[in-house]
Amino acid sequence: MSSQNPSLEQVFSEHRERLKRMVAFRIDPLLKRRVDESDVIQDAFVEACRKFDQYTLDPKIPMFLWLRMIVWETLIDVHRHHMGVQARDPRREQYEKVSFFNQTSVLSLANQLVGDFTPPFVSIAREETLQRLQRILEELEPIDREIIALRHGEQLSRIEVATVLNIPIATAAKRYVRALSRLRQRMESSDE
Numbered sequence: 001m002s003s004q005n006p007s008l009e010q011v012f013s014e015h016r017e018r019l020k021r022m023v024a025f026r027i028d029p030l031l032k033r034r035v036d037e038s039d040v041i042q043d044a045f046v047e048a049c050r051k052f053d054q055y056t057l058d059p060k061i062p063m064f065l066w067l068r069m070i071v072w073e074t075l076i077d078v079h080r081h082h083m084g085v086q087a088r089d090p091r092r093e094q095y096e097k098v099s100f101f102n103q104t105s106v107l108s109l110a111n112q113l114v115g116d117f118t119p120p121f122v123s124i125a126r127e128e129t130l131q132r133l134q135r136i137l138e139e140l141e142p143i144d145r146e147i148i149a150l151r152h153g154e155q156l157s158r159i160e161v162a163t164v165l166n167i168p169i170a171t172a173a174k175r176y177v178r179a180l181s182r183l184r185q186r187m188e189s190s191d192e
Helices: 006-026 037-057 063-083 090-096 103-114 123-139 142-153 158-165 169-191
Strands: none
Touching: 006 037, 006 063, 006 142, 037 063, 063 158, 123 142, 123 169, 142 158, 142 169, 158 169
């Protein structure tokens, strides 16, 4: 890499595992056979190098979240290219920059959360719980699903979630607590 961006290389290297975790959480399983997570990360790094000078002129968000956004846009492009997905309606583009919640994401999130509801030694009950959890997640408002996904799937902090969603930190925290509460209530009521 060029010597003009050593700080970018260093920061990117420090966050590589977090960025790969995001790609692994969000990528469609059909693409995993064709596209390696590291390829997405590498393409994003090349794009970040291209845009780095512009970012440094007026950094409005922390560098990690800027890198996450670059990786996110790269992942959307990969999905479009390999899955034949057409560009979305411009009114949806803003939300797409934040949320690419498809069935894969619901399944990934359900798998992440199912451990909270089921003892690991009960595999049949775990599978039933996983299916219930997927249905309940699909019923949540998209922003609530996304907040849970960002917190649990990508393991972002409250501040990072608020920044990604462009909402106040207190709002993100309240929505997260309410979303988890609704999720828990629905899980418990579906047990009856």
